[in-house]
Amino acid sequence: MAKKMPGDYERIQTEGMYRIGADVPTIVYREIGKRGVKRIDGYEKASGKALYTRDIQLPGMLYARVLKSPYARAKISRLDTSRAEALDGVRAIIRYDDPEVKGRPLNGSYFGPEWVCPDLAGWALKPVHLVLGDEAWYEGQPLGVAVAADDEETATEALKLIDIEWEQLPFVLDQEEAIKPDAPVLRPGAESNILEDPRTRIEKGDVEKGFQEADKIIEFKAKRRAHLWAGAELPSVVVRWRGDNLEMWVHSQQPYHQKMLLAEWLGIPMNKITVHVPYQGCSFGGRGNPANNSENGMNILASLLSKKTGRPVKFLYDRSETFFGESGDMMVSHFKVGAKNDGTITAVHIKNVFAVYMCTPGIEHLIDNTKIPNLLCESIVADVSIAPAWWCRCEQLPNCFCLTLIFDHVAAELGLDPIEVALRNDGCDGKDTSYLAEYKRQHGFPERDSLRECIEAGKKAIDWDNKWHPPGTKRLPNGKMHGIAFTWDHQWDDVRGTGSAAVMIENDGSVSIIAQHADIGVNPWTTYCQIVADELGVRFDDVNIKPFELDSGFAMMSPDGSCNLVSNGNVVRKAAQKARRMLLELAATKFEDVKPDDLEVKDSMVFVKESPEKKMTIKEIVAKAMPMFDSCVFWTEAPIVAWAWHTQGLWGEALETGRPRLCRQAHFIEIEVDTDTGQIEVTKVVNVNDVGKAISPETVEGQMYGGTYMGLGRALTEELIWDKKTGVLLNRNLLDYKYATMLDVGPIETIIVETGMGHGPYGTTGIGEDTATIIPALLGPAVYNAIGKWIDDFPITPDKVLKALGKA
């Protein structure tokens, strides 16, 4: 047999590891894929009963806060806490020079320096990561002093009473300024602000050869400025010591990591820490930054203050403090693209300069997703005096930015429909779609053309054939210029994620999913219950999950990287399949002359396949199968509880792990530009996502329209603005940092395509990150289509539009 393409998958080691090939379901879908399944978090959230970390209060609880640097770069030269200590209601103070913290960094060395540690992603840019230091590398850095007091106001007041002298140091905000020879060098001992990263040069094929083959060379420069995720619930943690045991309520999407890191830092065993993870008020990856100051650092300081005072401590950040360390990255890029007249792209050369770099240089989607044979991406990563970025919906922003701008610039220069250019270059790793078709044949996938299907559905919805026009040519009756644009991509990031969970049949026949998991809003628990219901054969209403009560040792994959469902769907499915087997084995002993394989389960009833009138409720079968009973019982049977583990893949390595991405997505946007004011109005958005299989269609749609609002915010209004003279952030609140509201966007149409070609359970792919990450750059070609001028500087604010029109 020919070697299977595209890799040899050496890393598949055990039954728990990911699967190569199409997932042909073995069950009849009853709950899976159905609309109208009642979301199990719904009533709690709508009625105000849902508790979030910020809501947790314990008897005798103190409130803690930490000092933040008011300067872009500064050092504490003198610190006197006596006035703060004397304030009525202050219960404990920790200073940077106290022995508990002195010189101690944030930790995370569990798996080596590249994993769950402060040296990951944007944080790699900062030379020190002390829990409480005396030097600030960015405005808003926690340092100096942490204080615990009877209430929040007293803690805040105590910070104001600290007498402190700062030595302000030279700073630099802009990455292009930072790499100039005369820029102040920010990192001690370094010769320049250029940082090393192995991914700063990625090369495939020969770009010079590709440019020679091209009919046309297209060059342009583009810029992405910083935006913030700014989740709804403010950062907090509650910690309580019970003797040697520690209990904490975290605001994190990765509760198990928090426990791991805190145990390591404090030098106590993990089995002495109990973590609770209540509902989480947004996250999008933002509270998935386990090793930074606002999670690990906060947990450590709260633990120390709680130990010192013998009381529970709630550690809080206010809104302005969330503006530091939670932004996306910034990039300035120069593009050189070679293309043939028919739209075939022969070579792409990208040169980037990054600040607060997120380790995603911008060319990966052209590798994963196109047949372009010659690619070169060279990046310079600059250190700047700005808080590090974090991966938040998501680190693929540079990739989507580059893909959209390259394809739409090429189409514009060649005078082609951008849809034609997309279809012409679809492929994988330099090979065309026939390679993908062969892969699908070899691995049992349906041979569907995902991109074409997405495009056809989207074209119809937005009426592309009638509305698309040459740039700058359509003035509407209201005087505004009409613009329309298209972009595409693949469904990414269904390749990682590890989790475990148990499925237990209680002795009344109801079913519990046992595991810890953070609900950040993607309706995960309903989907797990749908899967367990269908796999076991029970009614949806008979399944429940109570994950934040249970630091049970089973930890589901955190909702990161669009890998929540593709990982945990497999986990609960496998556990349910095992539990079903146990149930049938027990049931076989309760019917006459049947073997387990003679039985079937449907609607929470077990019956004999050949004679369905012979049936029993699950309760009747499991009534005596229980983990414990009191002493008066005469006998029990083994409890029906089964656990499973699953690893969905290795981060980012779709091709190396033998799973090229087969599902695609297409996005369309329609706008009106007021050429007098520069105002852009988004009048319609159409998102088409091939999610493989939608377990909960409403949830998929929620991610698609939710991502649209976030994406358009990033495209139009969301921007962090610094004062160039002082290096201080000017808009650190939600009045001046503007999200989209209900009035800001016209109708959003969401179209779900289900080809079954995802690598997740039942053929699913992740959906959480796509739209918010793709939409921002799509505004650029839409504005070009409206006014005939490229504005490759994001966000596209009215002043830039007027400048492009020569009016400002």
Added chain:
Amino acid sequence: MKEEQSVLSKYLCPYCSEVFLDRESLKTHVIKQHRSEAPPSPEGMIRVTINGEPYELMVEPEWTLYQLIHDKLGLTGAKMFCDRGACGSCTIIMNGRPILSCMTLAIECDGANIETIEGIAASKHPLIDAYVKHHAMQCGYCTPGFIVTAKALLDENPNPTEEQIREALSGNLCRCGTYPQHAKAILEAAEKLGKGD
């Protein structure tokens, strides 16, 4: 924990030590039984009705209404999101109007009639089921603020248009971007209310 004690106190008759649950009953008792002047209201006391229940509460002058209802009374449905009157997550209804509890001082609320999400849910208002049905939530943190605002709208205007709904809810921020689902839920709830369901 001076704050905890100061919030809810029982009312003890200074003459016969009989205990009353609210100041009004104590006042009536003192005047009637002991033919005496009513004891003066202590400084910092407010009387409010919350979800139909009368409360007499001692508040510090700097407390916001949000702090009072969320931190002290444990009505945690009102949420702290933007920290300063930009997002609508802490919305409650006061005397029929939706207001931001984080921007309102508790001590200024004497005599107010307050409704929170907890009261709206307890009354089985159709908005609750409609919000669940239409997935007008993701993380759910801002959801109570939206529902309270929508309830105030329906009290005022039982048959709002979609445009009026969008206008009424435009002061509420949702970072998950659930916006398109709200109008559907509110229109359905309005229809149910109209039918008297």
